Amino acid sequence: MKFSIALVFVLPLIKAQVPHWGPCPEPAVQPAFNLKQFMGRWFEIARLPAQFEKGQCIETNFTLTTDSSIRVVSSEILNGELRKIEGIGVIEDMKNPAKLGISYSYVLPYSPYWILSTDYVNVAVVYSCTDVLRLFHVDFAWILGRTRTLPDATIMKATEIFVNNNIDVLRMRPSKQQGCDKTL
Ligand SMILES: *[C@@H]1O[C@H](CO)[C@@H](O)[C@H](O)[C@H]1NC(C)=O
Numbered sequence: 001m002k003f004s005i006a007l008v009f010v011l012p013l014i015k016a017q018v019p020h021w022g023p024c025p026e027p028a029v030q031p032a033f034n035l036k037q038f039m040g041r042w043f044e045i046a047r048l049p050a051q052f053e054k055g056q057c058i059e060t061n062f063t064l065t066t067d068s069s070i071r072v073v074s075s076e077i078l079n080g081e082l083r084k085i086e087g088i089g090v091i092e093d094m095k096n097p098a099k100l101g102i103s104y105s106y107v108l109p110y111s112p113y114w115i116l117s118t119d120y121v122n123v124a125v126v127y128s129c130t131d132v133l134r135l136f137h138v139d140f141a142w143i144l145g146r147t148r149t150l151p152d153a154t155i156m157k158a159t160e161i162f163v164n165n166n167i168d169v170l171r172m173r174p175s176k177q178q179g180c181d182k183t184l
Contacts, residue, residue, distance in 0.1 A: 019138050024131050039070065041059060041146070042060050045143040047175055048169050049140070056076065056077050070090075070100075072087040073087075085104055099114050114126065114128065122146055125144075127139065127141050
């Protein structure tokens with residue numbers, strides 16, 4: 001039962017990338033994470049896996065709804081059209097506030113959304129990993145910025161955080177954030 005649900009949920013993700021053997025890595029997360037300071041607008045600077053047919057100008061706007069839950073509105077421009085998707089985020093364990101769960105539909109379980117590191121005002125390093133029967137795992141990773149572009153040095157430091165936590169980001173690619181303000 002659990003098995004088939006996991007497969008239905010995970011199969012579309014697997015198609016998008018090569019799964020990694022073994023269970024999820026267990027990265028360190030942002031100490032004393034402050035959810036309120038994290039709220040507001042973040043732009044996608046880079047992401048894993050590389051998906052070439054995706055939209056551009058991807059950004060997310062987080063709004064606090066309670067002390068431990070948030071509204072998540074992500075948007076992208078695909079084929080000249082602005083598309084929005086709304087979700088709910090929660091802190092699942094108050095002892096680990098940097099480990100959020102986000103769901104974009106009430107029929108889907110919360111997916112991990114872990115803030116590995118952030119200074120709240122420039123950059124955030126985010127990781128999501130799902131174990132499949134502890135045999136392999138499927139992961140996503142993002143570098144987010146408060147601005148549409150970040151200095152190379154900042155991106156390099158963010159990438160190192162993944163690497164230092166045994167997260168394979170060789171296939172991470174920059175997100176397209178050019179010409180966005182004109183279209184919006
Ligand atoms: C983010 O969401 C809040 C609350 O819904 C809204 O007031 C604000 O204008 C939004 N900001 C952006 C950049 O969309």
